[in-house]
Amino acid sequence: MTTMLEKITDAWTKAWGEGDTTAFERLVAPDYARTSKTGAEGLAQVVQQIEESHRAFGDFHVTVLRAIEDHNLVAIHWETEGKHTGEFMGVPPTGRTVTVQGASFISHHDGLITNEAVVWDPREMLSSMSIWHLGDQRSTRRKSETNAH
Numbered sequence: 001m002t003t004m005l006e007k008i009t010d011a012w013t014k015a016w017g018e019g020d021t022t023a024f025e026r027l028v029a030p031d032y033a034r035t036s037k038t039g040a041e042g043l044a045q046v047v048q049q050i051e052e053s054h055r056a057f058g059d060f061h062v063t064v065l066r067a068i069e070d071h072n073l074v075a076i077h078w079e080t081e082g083k084h085t086g087e088f089m090g091v092p093p094t095g096r097t098v099t100v101q102g103a104s105f106i107s108h109h110d111g112l113i114t115n116e117a118v119v120w121d122p123r124e125m126l127s128s129m130s131i132w133h134l135g136d137q138r139s140t141r142r143k144s145e146t147n148a149h
Contacts, residue, residue, distance in 0.1 A: 004108055005069040012076060012104065017062035019054040021047050029112040036118045046116075057082025057098065065101070074106040084129055089122065091131055098128040 007027060015024035025043065033040045041049075054060050060082035067076045081099045084091075102120025106113055 003069070004072075004111070005067060005074055007111075008074045008106055008108065008113060009064060009067045009076060012106070013062055013064060015047075015050055016053070016078070016080070017060075019050060019060075021050055027111075027113050029109070029114045032113055032115065034116040034118060036120075052088065053080075053082075056084065056086040056088035056093075058085040059083050072108050074108065076104045076106065078102060078104065089126070091126070091129060094129045094131075096129050098125055100125045100128065 011023040011027045015021045025047070028043055032043050034042075034046050057080075060080065063079045063081075065077045065079055067074065069075075079099065079101045081097065083097050084094045086093055100120060101124070102118060105117045105119075107115040
């Protein structure tokens with residue numbers, strides 16, 4: 001019998017590592033949400049992110065460094081690596097190999113993924129591309145606009 005840890009890790013790895021989101025899409029609940037420090041997203045946005053990642057990085061692959069399960073929570077410590085061959089996050093292709101680590105904390109209920117919280121540092125990725133992070137320009141712009149009034 002396949003455990004939820006195995007099902008989730010397999011579907012997640014196929015989605016992010018191979019760009020094949022089918023198994024992952026079948027495993028998520030209708031109200032699935034993925035949260036990060038930038039907010040919450042639904043399945044359609046996550047699939048779009050996976051597709052964008054595979055378009056922007058050639059030879060893209062994911063390694064699960066460690067995966068554990070505790071009751072209805074699966075934690076996946078992962079690492080991605082790929083060659084930056086297409087635009088990503090507004091950055092034109094650099095040709096550099098990019099490596100990023102992060103973690104996903106996935107809740108499940110009745111055999112379906114209900115929520116995923118992901119933690120990773122986009123600055124680590126930009127640094128791999130030799131791009132210096134200048135902060136969130138939108139926040140800076142809003143502060144400037146607010147101060148002008």
